Amino acid sequence: MSFAVDIKRRVSKIARIGSLSIGGNRPISVQSMTNCAVKDIKSTTEQIRRLEESGCDLIRIAFPDLQSCQLIPVIKSRARVPLMADVHFNYHIALKAMSQGIDGIRLNPGNIRKEAEIIQIIEEAQKKNVMIRFGINAGSLDKNILAKHREPNSLALAEEAERVVKFLQKLKYQNFVLSIKSSNVMDTIEANKIVAKMCDYPLHIGITEAGFDRSGIVKSAAGISILLYEGIGDTIRVSLTGDPVKEVLVGHDILKALGIKNKGINLITCPTCGRCQVDIYKIAKKIENRLQDIPIPLTIAIMGCMVNGPGEAKIADFGIAYNKKEAMLYRKGQLIGRYNTKEAIDLLSQEVETLQRAEQN
Ligand code: SF4
Structure with a gap:
């Protein structure tokens, strides 16, 4: 059965994480995140295995402290897909994760704010060929931007993204992906549309804290599908409370429903x-x-x-x-x-x- 509608995808630059390329004309990748404590190495590697089997292209793992980064070599040795470290507040964790061989870092520019610290992370990422995702989130916007817009709406999200892009361009840093997320579906869609016009960096799309079961799936499917239909989005994550394997299955189902992924x-x-x-x-x-x-x-x-x-x-x-x-x-x-x-x-x-x-x- 063929799908009659061809989606004209926005042309973006390509970012590389391990063996995976994101953006350009590369297939839209589906990613997820482990939800067990990384120190529970047995559960973490078991979850990675199940995510890989379900078709997950990229797996994010939360590293809450420096000590947890010591586990990266062993976790990496048991994973087939690229791994991304989720880092908040302490830039030393990002540096340590890279020294231990992680493929990518997810940073929230809302909670690592000092330019000197971000510059150190970027310099290290450039040396080690590590991709960074800058995750702009409605819950942690720059306070001046928030004061200007009074609420974390689409304009505030897009302005924060623009601030981050300008900073990265000044540093001539290219190997990154942007995500602009809110738990509000319409704000997420509008903000991504503005950012998609403003720049040509690859975009990771999804609805943050979408919820669980029916409401989580519906919110994610609505937001992600509308953006994909507009040609926006190079990698997707369906955020659901519960087993992350479900996120991957729903992600692939969204791509199949839109005729983007023709597999299975x-x-x-x-x-x-x-x-x-x-x-x-x-x-x-x-x-x-x-x-x-x-x-x-x-x-x-x-x-x-x-x-x-x-x-x-x-x-x-x-x-x-x-x-x-x-x-x-x-x-x-x-x-x-x-x-x-x-x-x-x-x-x-x-x-x-x-x-x-x-x-x-
Ligand atoms: S929904 Fe009812 S009418 Fe339609 S195919 Fe199924 S059983 Fe038949």
Whole structure:
């Protein structure tokens, strides 16, 4: 199934962190952050492994003190994707993290304010080829900017970003990404639109402290999708309270829904109604679990009855439409046969796996 709308992406410079390039025409990367204490090395490395398996391109880890930075070599030796140290208040932590081999640093210019300290970090980053993300956050804006705008609105966020960009340009520092975030969706969108016009540095987008479950996913999807549709955003993070793996899965789903990422299974399921005589949720979950590791782009439709079922099933790569309790299985618009649910799921999985093997060879 193809998406008719082509998004015209803003052309940005490229920033590099380890093996990952952000910006330019590089794929939009999905990132997340570990949420266990870094000193709990077992949980940290386990979480990194699960994030990598779920398709996370870049992982941020909070390093709260100098001592915790000693763990960087061992954590790095167990990670396949680039790692970014989240640093607040104490610039010595950023210097130490870089001396221990971290790939990137996330700084909040709102809480490391002394220019001399930021200059030291940048000089070290330049020597070690470390990328920095400058994270402008509504919760920690420059006090003069905040006083001028009276509230941390989009104009205040954009002005803070402009202040940071001018400072970095004075230093001729290039290898950085900007993020401009608020927990307010509209302020985040507006601020990013202003900054996207003002400069051509790569942008990390997301809604900060979006929340959990339904509200967090909805806020993140709304903010990130609108910006991506405008062509803005080179790397995304969905911020959710809870298991960070969910952030990555939702991030990839947003990219898939917009047709930006064409990888893996795009599952279409009918919402069900009174006509439905089977448990579509249970069936779709089974199919999702069986095929979650398939990397090739495929659209699979699972439909509950004959009203819209055959139509959707025929335009998908594979589809199941129920006729009473009988599953009608389609491949590329052609009816393969009528089966019970178990047979249909088994056959569908076999067909998809055969297709994947053929693509690999
Ligand atoms: S496909 Fe059929 S069961 Fe599913 S929502 Fe539409 S009418 Fe209802």
